[in-house]
Each structure stands twice: as C-alpha cells, then as structure tokens.
Amino acid sequence: MSETNISVDEFQALEQKVLRAVEIVRREREARAAAEAEVAQLRELLDMQTAEANEAQGKVATLNQEREAVRLRVEKMLSQMDELL
Template sequence: MSTLALQDAQLPIAADDFNELEQRVLRAVELLKAERQARAAAEQNSATLQLLLDEQSTELSRTQDQVRTLEKERDVVRQRVERLLTQLDEITA
C-alpha cells in the first residue's frame, strides 16, 4: 500500500471542519468588501477636503492681498494726517 493512500485515510476532513472553513472564508470576503467600501468613502472624503483646502488657500491669498493694500492706504492716510497736524502746529505757534 502506498504512503499516499495511508495519508488520505489519516486526514479525513470532517463536514463540520469544512463548514467552519467556508464560514471563515465568507467572513473574510465580507470584511474585504467592507474595507473596500470604507476606503472608497475615505478617498472621496479626502478629495472633497482637498477641494475645500484649495478654495480656502485661494481665499487666504486674496485676503492677505487686501490686508496689504489696506495697510498701505492706512500708512498714506497717517502720513497725510501727520502733515496736517504739523501744519496746524506751525499756524498756532
């Protein structure tokens, strides 16, 4: 008798073991599906957040430009007021 025939006889797979293996495979498939769905949702969320970030960055640049412009205007007005105050001081002195 060959050793292969003896090994087959010694390793019978019980129906319960096969059912358990089948259930594990099914659970693994379900987990894989759930993880793929979660990954797709995360990627979509990431893309949405990236768009929002890009928009905010553009808005920030515009706001910074406006602040610089307003600061320059404020400096010009300050200089004019100082000149006027100096002229008023000269008149009253």
C-alpha cells in the same frame, strides 16, 4: 500517500470562515474608499480656505498701505496748516 478526509461540517465551517473573511475585506475596502474620498474633499476645502486666507491677507496689506498713505497726507496737511498759523 495518505488521504485527508474532511467532514461536511468541517468543510462548511471552513467555507463560513472564508465567506466572513471575504466580507471583512469588502467592508474594509469600502471604508478605505470612503475615507480616501473624504480626505480628497477635505483637501479641496483646505485649498479653498487657504486661497481665501491669502486673498484676505493681500487685502489687509493693501488697506494698511492705503491707511499709511492717508496718514502721511493728513500729517502733511496739518503741517502746512501749522505753517499758516
């Protein structure tokens, strides 16, 4: 069996590499958590805007139906007036 001798400088260099790797992993986890939070916030905003758009579409459809009903009533009144003349 052979012994491996590691110098103090080599051990310190290895220790620094491990500490840098740990720091990189920590920062990446924080960045991922921040990105996931932002995605969740954007999804919520998108859902709200989609609901608002759907509501607006419903209102437009209702207004179009009301407009059509008024148009038909006006046409009917004009037709009745034509019959009187």
